[in-house]
Amino acid sequence: MELRTFHHHLLQGFMLLSFISNCCARFVVEKNSLTVTSPEKIKGTHDSAIGNFGIPQYGGSMAGVVVYPKENQKACKSFGDFGISFKSKPGSLPTFVLVDRGDCFFALKVWNVQQAGASAVLVADDIEEALITMDNPEEDSSSAKYIENITIPSALIEKTFGETLKKAISGGDMVNVNLDWREAVPHPDDRVEYELWTNSNDECGVKCDMLMAFVKDFKGAAQILEKGGYTQFTPHYITWYCPQAFTLSRQCKSQCINRGRYCAPDPEQDFSSGYEGKDVVIENLRQLCVFKVANETNRPWVWWDYVTDFQIRCPMKEKKYNKECADVVIKSLGLDAKKIEKCMGDPDADMENPVLKEEQDAQVGKGSRGDVTILPTLVVNNRQYRGKLAKGAVLKAICAGFEETTEPAVCLSGDVETNECLENNGGCWQDKAANLTACRDTFRGRVCECPLVDGVQFKGDGYSHCERENQDFICTD
Numbered sequence: 001m002e003l004r005t006f007h008h009h010l011l012q013g014f015m016l017l018s019f020i021s022n023c024c025a026r027f028v029v030e031k032n033s034l035t036v037t038s039p040e041k042i043k044g045t046h047d048s049a050i051g052n053f054g055i056p057q058y059g060g061s062m063a064g065v066v067v068y069p070k071e072n073q074k075a076c077k078s079f080g081d082f083g084i085s086f087k088s089k090p091g092s093l094p095t096f097v098l099v100d101r102g103d104c105f106f107a108l109k110v111w112n113v114q115q116a117g118a119s120a121v122l123v124a125d126d127i128e129e130a131l132i133t134m135d136n137p138e139e140d141s142s143s144a145k146y147i148e149n150i151t152i153p154s155a156l157i158e159k160t161f162g163e164t165l166k167k168a169i170s171g172g173d174m175v176n177v178n179l180d181w182r183e184a185v186p187h188p189d190d191r192v193e194y195e196l197w198t199n200s201n202d203e204c205g206v207k208c209d210m211l212m213a214f215v216k217d218f219k220g221a222a223q224i225l226e227k228g229g230y231t232q233f234t235p236h237y238i239t240w241y242c243p244q245a246f247t248l249s250r251q252c253k254s255q256c257i258n259r260g261r262y263c264a265p266d267p268e269q270d271f272s273s274g275y276e277g278k279d280v281v282i283e284n285l286r287q288l289c290v291f292k293v294a295n296e297t298n299r300p301w302v303w304w305d306y307v308t309d310f311q312i313r314c315p316m317k318e319k320k321y322n323k324e325c326a327d328v329v330i331k332s333l334g335l336d337a338k339k340i341e342k343c344m345g346d347p348d349a350d351m352e353n354p355v356l357k358e359e360q361d362a363q364v365g366k367g368s369r370g371d372v373t374i375l376p377t378l379v380v381n382n383r384q385y386r387g388k389l390a391k392g393a394v395l396k397a398i399c400a401g402f403e404e405t406t407e408p409a410v411c412l413s414g415d416v417e418t419n420e421c422l423e424n425n426g427g428c429w430q431d432k433a434a435n436l437t438a439c440r441d442t443f444r445g446r447v448c449e450c451p452l453v454d455g456v457q458f459k460g461d462g463y464s465h466c467e468r469e470n471q472d473f474i475c476t477d
């Protein structure tokens, strides 16, 4: 067991390395500008790097007063323990807390500062280096609890700039700054192009759960934006390739399709049971083809329905993560199953798959966008999105991508409604004769839930069947 785990990690390391060394992974830091407006002697604009959590105010800016705490300067402990609060008095400027890098996760620092009532966090680097992105700790369930609740924005600043700020503060100056996200997303025209690098794997822990929750929550807004022609959305999926020398190994055979060309890690990290990496690659490929086929018929938004329905109806836990279940979802959404199968090609063939090849090529960064190596990644107008993957925050970033005055109403009101049940009953269960349907339009897109009729709750999956709980009055066919 130990050895297998070791080999597994080793192999994943190889897959990663072979990808990176092949195309020199480039990671672009999204900068937003930080301007010191007073005191006069340190006035000026500096780069800062947006953190991968919290809610950046895309399209807006925030002015505040910088405070450097006398104790707990790395913010690894709760400020309450030191009797420190950063709550600003009503009517005064928001408080930006300056903290030092080191000793604990970035996200924990930001959480501690938020708990103490501040409005934003500046983390001063502790070494001279180019700015990096502050990321979430990987797969840590204790931090997952607070990361979800981080709402204040944060940014990393360079060591020397941090020292300049500290010196001014300790000298008794009131330091005013302005953190500006208005140029964080390019906004050249009246259509926003955005892409989500995602994964169909529903058993990878905290990150997968967050991604799935986001897709479900964002679906309604995404579909309205797409139907209105305001956005052009493209889903993407990361795959690795198996190094040549390993293509015949058991690991590569179980994790890859097309003879080692396209691989994904084993979902349970266990080769001997459950689903294999290649099952994930195949479902990812199917989802890409669902998008392609839906897009060809000018209904690209059906992808959101497919992926959310697949999550609900075909989970790994219930051993339904397979083609049979996928086909039922495809059919319910009125998609052309033959075309999708043709698009997917033969996973056993010793040749490139054009759809996945295109995805691997797209993983390599171009222009202002770095390589995509982490999941999930959201790219808006070719800029990597930073911040929490949550509906409101993402909508803000997308809305910041429209040329001023061309923003669609959903950006201005946040009022989102869908009318998906009107078309093909939303792919949900229905009983035409009795005029009953499981389709219900909601703020978050349509859901398939068995109806409540005259006080009787119908039971079933909402997709293929619903029936009256009290069976006495049932007539079939």
Ligand SMILES: *[C@@H]1O[C@H](CO)[C@@H](O)[C@H](O)[C@H]1NC(C)=O
Pocket (backbone or CB within 6 Å): 145, 146, 148, 149
């Ligand atoms: C996060 O917020 C939720 C909902 O507001 C709350 O139930 C939960 O306790 C919070 N978690 C932490 C660690 O504060």
Ligand SMILES: *[C@@H]1O[C@H](CO)[C@@H](O)[C@H](O)[C@H]1NC(C)=O
Pocket (backbone or CB within 6 Å): 234, 292, 295, 296, 300
């Ligand atoms: C989707 O369709 C649009 C217009 O028909 C096209 O411009 C775009 O490239 C297509 N996207 C993909 C990923 O095929």
Ligand SMILES: *[C@@H]1O[C@H](CO)[C@@H](O)[C@H](O)[C@H]1NC(C)=O
Pocket (backbone or CB within 6 Å): 435
């Ligand atoms: C079916 O039910 C809906 C709402 O429950 C109603 O608006 C519609 O008129 C009904 N159609 C028929 C044919 O009875």
